Amino acid sequence: MLSAKMEDYLKAIYRLQRDGDGPVTTSALADALDVTSPTASSMLDTLEERGFVEREKYQGTRLTRDGETVALEVIRHHRLLETYLTEQLGFDWTEVHDEADRLEHHISEEFERRVAAALDDPVVDPHGDPIPSETLEPLDGTPGITLAEQEPGDVVVVERVSDRDPEELSYLSKQGITPDQRVEVLDVAPIGMMTVRVDGDEVSLPDRVTEMIQVITVEEAEL
Amino acid sequence: MLSAKMEDYLKAIYRLQRDGDGPVTTSALADALDVTSPTASSMLDTLEERGFVEREKYQGTRLTRDGETVALEVIRHHRLLETYLTEQLGFDWTEVHDEADRLEHHISEEFERRVAAALDDPVVDPHGDPIPSETLEPLDGTPGITLAEQEPGDVVVVERVSDRDPEELSYLSKQGITPDQRVEVLDVAPIGMMTVRVDGDEVSLPDRVTEMIQVITVEEAEL
DNA sequence: CCTTGGCGTTAGTTGACCCTAATGCTGAGC
DNA sequence: GCTCAGCATTAGGGTCAACTAACGCCAAGG
Numbered sequence: 001m002l003s004a005k006m007e008d009y010l011k012a013i014y015r016l017q018r019d020g021d022g023p024v025t026t027s028a029l030a031d032a033l034d035v036t037s038p039t040a041s042s043m044l045d046t047l048e049e050r051g052f053v054e055r056e057k058y059q060g061t062r063l064t065r066d067g068e069t070v071a072l073e074v075i076r077h078h079r080l081l082e083t084y085l086t087e088q089l090g091f092d093w094t095e096v097h098d099e100a101d102r103l104e105h106h107i108s109e110e111f112e113r114r115v116a117a118a119l120d121d122p123v124v125d126p127h128g129d130p131i132p133s134e135t136l137e138p139l140d141g142t143p144g145i146t147l148a149e150q151e152p153g154d155v156v157v158v159e160r161v162s163d164r165d166p167e168e169l170s171y172l173s174k175q176g177i178t179p180d181q182r183v184e185v186l187d188v189a190p191i192g193m194m195t196v197r198v199d200g201d202e203v204s205l206p207d208r209v210t211e212m213i214q215v216i217t218v219e220e221a222e223l
Numbered sequence: 224m225l226s227a228k229m230e231d232y233l234k235a236i237y238r239l240q241r242d243g244d245g246p247v248t249t250s251a252l253a254d255a256l257d258v259t260s261p262t263a264s265s266m267l268d269t270l271e272e273r274g275f276v277e278r279e280k281y282q283g284t285r286l287t288r289d290g291e292t293v294a295l296e297v298i299r300h301h302r303l304l305e306t307y308l309t310e311q312l313g314f315d316w317t318e319v320h321d322e323a324d325r326l327e328h329h330i331s332e333e334f335e336r337r338v339a340a341a342l343d344d345p346v347v348d349p350h351g352d353p354i355p356s357e358t359l360e361p362l363d364g365t366p367g368i369t370l371a372e373q374e375p376g377d378v379v380v381v382e383r384v385s386d387r388d389p390e391e392l393s394y395l396s397k398q399g400i401t402p403d404q405r406v407e408v409l410d411v412a413p414i415g416m417m418t419v420r421v422d423g424d425e426v427s428l429p430d431r432v433t434e435m436i437q438v439i440t441v442e443e444a445e446l
Numbered sequence: 447c448c449t450t451g452g453c454g455t456t457a458g459t460t461g462a463c464c465c466t467a468a469t470g471c472t473g474a475g476c
Numbered sequence: 477g478c479t480c481a482g483c484a485t486t487a488g489g490g491t492c493a494a495c496t497a498a499c500g501c502c503a504a505g506g
Binding site: 248249250260261264265268280281 | 487
């Protein structure tokens, strides 16, 4: 009734809507899914017909409530799978993304329930991303504070690490930057680079990366 | 590179080749996959081009070695998944077939290895069907002895129960007819019906069903 | 206010997988 | 050895999800 491709489109629209603000442009969506704009445009026609998105010509696309529910269902599958693969099958949490991306479209409700039960109904996945509830309530959309916004002297705890780029994810993991890790900001260079102390070691990170790390402040620097 | 559909065709050809003997007819394949003969015929053209099957016009189709290897890979995935779902996720072994049928096409080699390891490299699935090895050696093709061939007084142990029809499977499971179960043949009626004792209870089964149950003889009736 | 570059959409094509209708082969019985 | 039923194949067409090429909208700068 709803193809794997359509689910991918709805999931991508959901993410883009959260990240940027306002309606999602066709080209941004096409980029995210690695298809051409006409392809995305025509799929959006179909999704609109079926009531999953609303569009205004030349202005952009927004999910309807139904579309959001489908996206949340797929994201729930994805994050439960990532958690399961990591915790029960011994995968490294930096490599589960692709596997989950394929399987998320093919598991039954029964499978979802049993996996959730085996994990004791987790509320976050191994990256620190929240797992939508079984009832698919909308997730809190507030953006959260990133490491990029911190000043020297601030001490924070890592809450989430974005799972967009597996390369970066793996690198950060090797540097010890994982959910629940304590991080102290040492220096912020004017060239878009930050130096932090993690687990005794000093690590330098570019803005592109620190923006992907969501944190909770533990101590503010004294002014 | 090889679509889920193509894998389904190769798996079905493999089964039909094992069950019947000689090359597989287009209509038998079409029946098994619930498509029309022309659809099957044209897919067979494609599979022949790619070297997975050999055909002789109007005579039938046989798997090549490559085709057999693909079929065994898919069957390995299927049976590992059935075993895993049953043993680690608490599914009933009568209901895992459909889930495995979808997931078998979408798991990675890494996933396959980890599932096999988690199960301690099993050699049979919960139905008693053999699981192809990681190296995908051809399986022993000898048909095995079925419950249908037994005489009153024979005592056997159930080795495999075919997983074709989930309804029958569930019924048999409820009657206690599962792998490793001891079964005593009480009576064979001329109307294609057999009565057996299982776990103290008497159960009557039609030929259609007893032919699906493979057994190992424990005691022969005295003549 | 008009042009132009960038983005969005429309039109037309392709490949995978399905269908129905029409045609071709083959073997069993007369 | 011919006919005909039954199965296989060919022909033609539909849908889905992708593409390229062509065209339409719109806002920013001259």
